[in-house]
Every structure is written in C-alpha cells, then in structure tokens.
C-alpha cells in the first residue's frame with residue numbers, strides 16, 4: 001500500500017470538500033502512502049460572480065495556491081479519491097469539465113482498473129448526496145475503473161449517516177472524530193483494493 005500513487009481530486013466552493021480532501025490526505029499519510037497528489041479542480045466562475053458569495057470568494061482566495069488537477073494526475077494515480085459538493089443532485093460543472101477532458105486517456109484504456117472512490121456534501125441532510133456520487137460513478141464505470149464504495153464495511157459507517165456510496169455530510173460543518181474515522185475507512189478500503197490489484 002505504501003508504494004501506491006494516490007490522487008485526491010476535489011472541487012469546493014466554500015470549503016467543505018476541501019476539508020474532506022485534506023482529511024483523506026491525512027488518512028493516507030497515516031497509512032504510510034508516500035506519493036500523494038492533492039489537487040484542486042480549477043474554478044471556472046469569474047471572480048465578480050464569486051464575490052457575490054463571500055464564503056466562496058474567501059475560500060477561493062485562501063486555496064488558489066493549491067495545484068490544480070489535470071488529466072495527467074488521473075493517468076499517474078493507481079487510486080483516486082474524489083470529493084465534490086452537490087449541484088442539484090449532480091456534479092458541479094467545474095468537476096465535470098475535468099472528467100470531460102479524459103477522452104484521450106479513456107481511448108488509450110489508461111483509466112481501466114484505476115481504483116476510485118467518492119465523497120460529497122450537500123446543504124441539506126438529504127439534498128442529493130447519493131445521486132451526486134452515483135453521477136460520479138457512472139463516469140467511473142465508463143472508464144472501467146474499480147469503484148471502492150464503502151458499503152457498510154465498518155461499524156462507524158452506521159454512525160456517520162450510513163451512506164454506502166461514499167462519505168457524505170452536510171456542507172459547512174466541521175468534521176467530528178467519527179466522520180474522520182469514516183473517511184479513513186474509505187481511504188483504507190480504496191488503497192487496499194488498489195494494493196490487491198497492483
């Protein structure tokens with residue numbers, strides 16, 4: 001597991017999914033993974049529009065120095081953990097732009113057998129977390145990727161919302177210890193499956 005290459009690719013407007021991505025990074029570091037790329041998906045909305053939402057604009061300013069995700073990161077990785085907020089039960093267009101740039105990799109079969117897993121947030125407890133992850137996983141199936149959904153593989157998953165598709169939460173809240181543990185379980189499962197395949 002230590003020698004696997006892990007990409008953590010996220011989009012976040014107001015910080016929740018950035019928090020999830022950072023937690024996934026800490027979990028992977030604890031598991032001894034040496035090569036980790038934490039990458040922010042490029043913002044496509046003009047700054048004037050972002051300024052209408054102070055939380056969005058501030059988070060952008062605070063995190064814009066984080067390296068942005070490219071298709072090369074997807075090609076490079078053995079395992080990929082994604083994190084994205086819901087947009088009407090779907091993926092954000094920013095996130096979809098990256099997925100839609102993978103046609104070349106897909107054509108060469110380079111995304112086959114990547115082990116992938118998704119995390120998400122929504123403004124409401126039932127605001128579209130599951131459908132957002134299912135939207136992501138549809139693309140993963142077209143890639144021929146191996147989806148490492150957590151299911152109910154650890155008791156903590158029953159105490160953190162019980163979403164078998166991937167870790168999810170209500171946006172804007174800080175992670176508690178059980179939620180951090182659930183992310184660790186999901187990262188561990190993703191890496192363990194990748195280790196078995198490698």
Ligand SMILES: Cc1cc2nc3c(=O)[nH]c(=O)nc-3n(C[C@H](O)[C@H](O)[C@H](O)COP(=O)(O)O)c2cc1C
Nearest residue numbers: 012013014015016017085088121122123124127171
């Ligand atoms: C255009 C738009 C659509 C959204 N759609 C939903 C929705 O359908 N259901 C919901 O509960 N929250 C919805 N939200 C709220 C976001 O999902 C929430 O702010 C996000 O999970 C916070 O994550 P972030 O801090 O990483 O950006 C929407 C937000 C925006 C801007």
